[in-house]
Amino acid sequence: MAEAEAGPSRGAFIVLEGLDRSGKSTQVQKLVEYLKSRGVEAEAWRFPDRTTAMGKMIASYLDSKSELDDCAVHLLFSANRWEKRSLMEAKLREGTTLIVDRYSYSGVAFTAAKGLPFDWCKAPEVGLPAPDAVLYLQIPPEAALERGGYGEERYEKLDFQRVVASKYEQLRDATWQDIDARKGPDEVQAVLRPIVDRMVQTCKQGRPLSRLWP
Numbered sequence: 001m002a003e004a005e006a007g008p009s010r011g012a013f014i015v016l017e018g019l020d021r022s023g024k025s026t027q028v029q030k031l032v033e034y035l036k037s038r039g040v041e042a043e044a045w046r047f048p049d050r051t052t053a054m055g056k057m058i059a060s061y062l063d064s065k066s067e068l069d070d071c072a073v074h075l076l077f078s079a080n081r082w083e084k085r086s087l088m089e090a091k092l093r094e095g096t097t098l099i100v101d102r103y104s105y106s107g108v109a110f111t112a113a114k115g116l117p118f119d120w121c122k123a124p125e126v127g128l129p130a131p132d133a134v135l136y137l138q139i140p141p142e143a144a145l146e147r148g149g150y151g152e153e154r155y156e157k158l159d160f161q162r163v164v165a166s167k168y169e170q171l172r173d174a175t176w177q178d179i180d181a182r183k184g185p186d187e188v189q190a191v192l193r194p195i196v197d198r199m200v201q202t203c204k205q206g207r208p209l210s211r212l213w214p
């Protein structure tokens with residue numbers, strides 16, 4: 001296939017995915033600090049974004065303070081990404097690299113794990129900006145549980161996380177890279193940095209932003 005023509009310089013859109021307790025949040029923070037220390041404009045983002053009105057409904061659901069239909073909550077998670085779409089695109093266009101903790105891949109993996117059809121789960125995500133790289137922090141569910149145990153949130157159960165892991169396996173695409181997350185935080189960070197550095201450069205040179213699903 002021919003390489004797409006280069007577009008304008010922009011920031012990179014990098015997503016970290018993985019099971020609960022795979023270490024995503026720590027790695028996102030470390031990556032942003034690292035990039036900033038190198039003079040790269042970068043921001044840490046996370047989904048769900050619990051600060052918006054929809055995000056607050058999601059937070060209440062995750063804390064089991066409210067009940068929602070499985071399909072309705074799936075669409076709510078997706079809408080929470082859509083409501084950030086224009087800001088996300090504006091940031092990328094102005095040259096800011098976004099390091100994002102979870103995205104549409106969590107959306108599909110967690111809802112498909114409840115038994116909803118894969119294609120139905122993917123549909124509301126179609127058209128969202130596609131990440132330039134999805135870095136999947138791979139850890140066995142049992143090892144994730146040992147990391148201080150799960151909290152009280154709705155999905156933090158070993159059996160459920162096992163099914164989520166199997167759904168993630170079906171989401172690999174050309175942007176996806178498996179990262180061994182059983183190592184310590186500094187070792188994982190050392191693996192991530194060169195991958196992110198390369199993608200920041202590629203996007204600076206005008207890698208076109210594509211849409212889900214690539």
Ligand code: DGP
Pocket residue numbers: 020047048062073074077078101102103104106107108110111153155156
């Ligand atoms: P976090 O804030 O990263 O701890 O995520 C909260 C929980 O919500 C976690 O168990 C993963 C789950 N989650 C994240 N995004 C989605 C989504 O889009 N759909 C569903 N069903 N669950 C999600």
